[in-house]
Amino acid sequence: MTSEHLTIGVLAVQGAFEAHAQVLRSLGVNAPLVRLPEDLASLDGLILPGGESTTFLKHLERNNFFAALDTFVRQKPSFGTCAGTILLAKDVRNPVQKSLAVLDATVERNAYGRQIDSTIQETETTLPGGPMEMVYIRAPRIAAVGNDVEVLARRNGDPVLVREGRILAATFHPELSTDRRVHEFFVEMVRREKLAHSATEAHAG
Amino acid sequence: MSHLNGSTSGNPSGTGLRLKTGLAEMLKGGVIMDVMNVEQARIAEEAGAVSVMALERVPAMIRAEGGVARMANPKLIKEIMQAVSIPVMAKARIGHFVEAQVLEQLGVDFIDESEVLTPADETYHIDKHAFKTPFVCGARNLGEALRRIAEGAAMIRTKGEPGTGDVVHAVQHMRTMNREIRILTALREEELYNEAKLHGAPYELVRMVAQEGKLPVPNFSAGGIATPADAALMMQLGAETVFVGSGIFMKERATPLDIENDPKERAEAVSRAKAIVIAATHFNEPKIVAEASELVTGTMKGLAAAAIEEAQLMQTRGW
Numbered sequence: 001m002t003s004e005h006l007t008i009g010v011l012a013v014q015g016a017f018e019a020h021a022q023v024l025r026s027l028g029v030n031a032p033l034v035r036l037p038e039d040l041a042s043l044d045g046l047i048l049p050g051g052e053s054t055t056f057l058k059h060l061e062r063n064n065f066f067a068a069l070d071t072f073v074r075q076k077p078s079f080g081t082c083a084g085t086i087l088l089a090k091d092v093r094n095p096v097q098k099s100l101a102v103l104d105a106t107v108e109r110n111a112y113g114r115q116i117d118s119t120i121q122e123t124e125t126t127l128p129g130g131p132m133e134m135v136y137i138r139a140p141r142i143a144a145v146g147n148d149v150e151v152l153a154r155r156n157g158d159p160v161l162v163r164e165g166r167i168l169a170a171t172f173h174p175e176l177s178t179d180r181r182v183h184e185f186f187v188e189m190v191r192r193e194k195l196a197h198s199a200t201e202a203h204a205g
Numbered sequence: 206m207s208h209l210n211g212s213t214s215g216n217p218s219g220t221g222l223r224l225k226t227g228l229a230e231m232l233k234g235g236v237i238m239d240v241m242n243v244e245q246a247r248i249a250e251e252a253g254a255v256s257v258m259a260l261e262r263v264p265a266m267i268r269a270e271g272g273v274a275r276m277a278n279p280k281l282i283k284e285i286m287q288a289v290s291i292p293v294m295a296k297a298r299i300g301h302f303v304e305a306q307v308l309e310q311l312g313v314d315f316i317d318e319s320e321v322l323t324p325a326d327e328t329y330h331i332d333k334h335a336f337k338t339p340f341v342c343g344a345r346n347l348g349e350a351l352r353r354i355a356e357g358a359a360m361i362r363t364k365g366e367p368g369t370g371d372v373v374h375a376v377q378h379m380r381t382m383n384r385e386i387r388i389l390t391a392l393r394e395e396e397l398y399n400e401a402k403l404h405g406a407p408y409e410l411v412r413m414v415a416q417e418g419k420l421p422v423p424n425f426s427a428g429g430i431a432t433p434a435d436a437a438l439m440m441q442l443g444a445e446t447v448f449v450g451s452g453i454f455m456k457e458r459a460t461p462l463d464i465e466n467d468p469k470e471r472a473e474a475v476s477r478a479k480a481i482v483i484a485a486t487h488f489n490e491p492k493i494v495a496e497a498s499e500l501v502t503g504t505m506k507g508l509a510a511a512a513i514e515e516a517q518l519m520q521t522r523g524w
Contacts, residue, residue, distance in 0.1 A: 013486050014234040014255060035487060050231050051255065052291050058253030058479075059486060082231070095290060109290055115314035116337055118224045137227045138292065138314070176227050 006190055009034040009043040011069075013059035015051020015083060019175040023183045037068035045077040045190035048084025050137065050173055053109070056087060057098060066098075073102045077166045077193050079186045085169040086140050093143075103167045104146030105159075111141030125153035125161060127181050134160065134172035142171060166193060225339030225359030228292065228314065229423040232256055232446050236436065236485045237425075238478060239263045239450040242281070243288040244464055245474070249453070252478030255446065256292040256315070259285040264321045264368025264519070265451035268508070269459035274322040276304040279311055286312065294341070299523055300326020302335075309338040315360070316340045318353075320522035321367045321450075328524065333357030343427065345378045345520060347385035347414070348404030354422055355407045361420055363444070364520040365428015368451050368459075370507035372435045374520060375428040379442045382424070389415040428520065429510065433484030433497040440488035447485055453477045456503065473503040 008024055010017045012033035024031035024047070034040060048056075060066040072078070073088065080088040080103075089107040092099050097109075112119075115138055122131045132153070142159040145151065153161040161170045161182065168189060174182035235255030240246040246257045261277045262270065276297050286293045292314035297304035299318055304325075308316050318331050320343050333340040334357035343364035344350035350361045363382070365375030389400060389411065397415055401408040413421050426444035430436055431452035439447050454474050456462050462470040480497040487493035515521075 012234065014253075016230040016233065018233065019230055035490075051233075052231070052235065054250055054291060055235055055253045055255050055482070058251075058482065062483070114286075114312045115224075115228050115292065115339065116309070116312055118228065120220050120224065135223065135227055137224065137231055173227065173230075176223065176230065 006030065006044050006187065006194065007032065007042065008045040008047060008187070008190055009039060010047045010049060011056070011084070012049075013051075014055045015049045016081075016173065016175060017047075017049045017051075019173075020047045020049050020081075020183075023175050023180065024187075027180065027183060027187055029187055037063055037065045040068055040072050043072075043076065044194050045079070045186070046072060047186070048078065048080040048087050049175070050082030050084065053083040053086040053092075053097065056083060066100075070100050070102075073100050073167065075166075077168070077186065077190045078102070079168040079170075079189075081170045081173055081175065082137065082139060085142070085171055088167055088169055089142075090146075091144075103162070103164050103169055104149055105142050105162065105164075105169070106144040107171075108141045108143050110138055111143075112136065112139050114138060121155065123153055123155060123160070125181075127152065127185060129181055132179055132181060133177045134174075135176040136172050137176075139171045142169075163189075221334075221337065222357075222359060226422050228339055229341075229360040229425075232292070232425075233423060234486055235446050236478075236482050237294065237446060237448045238453055239448070240285065241454065241461065243284050245454050246285045246289045246293075248464065248471075248475055249478055250289045250291050252475060253482035254291060254478065256294055257285065257289060258294045258296065258317065258448065258450075259313075260296055260321075263451040263455060263461075265370075265455050265459045265508075266368075266461075267321060268368040268517070268519075274298075276301070276307065276322070279307060282308070282311055282313060296322055297331065298322040299324040300329050300331060302331045305331050305333075305336060305338075305340075309336055313338065318342050318358075320364055320519045324522050330356050330523070333359075341425070343520070343523060344382065345374075346381045346404075347389075348406045349523065350382060350420060350424075351404060351406035351410045351414070354410060354420070358422065360423050360425060362425040362427040362448060363439075364523075365426070365430070366510040366513065367428050367519050368508070369429045369510045369513070370431040370452060371429045371510040372431070372438065373429070373510050375426050375430060375435075375439060376442065378428070378520075379426055379439060379444060382420075383443050386414055386418060386420070390418045430481075431507070433480045433494055433501065436481050437484045437488035437494045440485055447481075449481055453481070476500050476502050 342353035363378035427448035
């Protein structure tokens with residue numbers, strides 16, 4: 001199976017969805033924009049982009065979108081960046097807010113300061129290929145993670161790229177860099193999940 | 206995302222501009238609302254605004270009351286920054302780089318060098334490369350947009366005619382800019398030098414637009430957007446986010462809705478804010494824009510932009 005057969009949606013109620021869609025398309029993946037609950041049907045995976053998490057929640061309140069997304073992220077690979085990570089985390093602080101609670105992590109909003117404190121850093125990761133450029137925009141901080149969460153990169157001790165099963169989450173913005181490794185890693189997660197799923201189905205049939 | 210590489214300007218490095226346009230990327234597909242106090246800022250956030258613009262008087266009031274319009278009091282800006290978790294913007298007068306220094310010191314997330322305020326300099330705009338805080342600037346056409354980008358703006362918005370509730374000039378500015386961009390993409394390389402001269406814009410930026418078919422920074426829309434349909438109109442015309450100034454918290458005769466004491470007026474502001482947020486996201490779905498429009502109670506009194514005397518226009522400020 002090639003990546004041409006993969007369809008990874010990008011949640012597009014607001015935020016940096018277009019930048020993510022462009023990266024996915026450059027990797028040969030179909031990348032439809034997801035603005036309504038019915039857009040989640042037939043996706044192999046989903047990216048929840050950066051933006052304003054309070055705005056996302058407002059849109060998700062309508063038409064049972066939150067419930068549909070809640071079901072989706074428990075069944076299919078999902079990748080959150082920045083506000084997307086806030087949405088995926090189990091515990092959100094500063095302020096406390098509702099979330100999908102599918103990633104065993106505590107996330108503090110705007111924990112590194114305002115826009116003036118936004119920064120670009122080079123950081124080591126567990127992905128092959130050397131240090132990675134990481135763009136942080138009014139970034140949240142992952143303050144704690146559960147035992148089942150694998151930390152793929154840290155910034156001064158804080159996890160910044162983590163994985164728990166089907167969930168991948170970053171507090172930085174790989175879609176704003178030219179380095180494609182995080183997206184490639186997620187596309188591979190989606191590909192394997194789809195293969196495993198179709199193998200199970202074939203076996204059952 | 207495309208960005209400048211710093212070769213055209215005094216930008217200290219590409220890094221700075223990438224962080225600035227990076228925040229603009231996060232604001233896409235949303236609504237930025239003018240607010241005059243903490244309570245309005247809370248309503249805006251609660252309704253789903255991606256950012257608020259902190260100011261003392263919205264454009265409709267400035268227009269009605271006249272006088273010199275300046276940067277808001279830092280105390281007000283700080284209160285609003287403390288009250289909401291979304292990014293906070295504030296306006297500085299055109300050319301007033303000290304107001305901009307003050308706003309940067311306060312830690313606002315975006316500075317709007319705005320024609321809504323009374324200009325402080327009739328020749329020079331602020332050197333925006335000198336700041337770490339990103340700037341948004343208004344433009345009526347491609348040349349004006351590229352001059353602002355050359356000065357360091359990280360976001361462009363149409364000017365429209367602020368405080369009118371009349372979207373006609375925002376439409377005109379967006380159409381003009383997009384038409385001028387499309388023309389550049391069809392021209393030959395050697396024709397671009399003359400285009401740079403005609404637009405009064407740096408050649409490097411003209412060439413970049415000709416190659417990419419879009420501005421090198423996000424392109425938002427402002428000026429007279431008052432209804433969910435106005436917001437969807439600007440988004441369909443190519444705006445990546447909309448600013449709504451006087452369209453949410455005002456009633457007739459340039460008076461703010463009494464959101465603190467009158468539950469009905471508060472509900473009216475909330476309904477407008479929510480409806481415009483829905484329309485900006487689902488701009489391509491007339492059914493949803495219709496539903497959102499139905500939510501709106503009350504109307505903002507419009508001031509037809511065509512009836513405004515030349516000297517009273519705000520959009521002609523900036524050079």
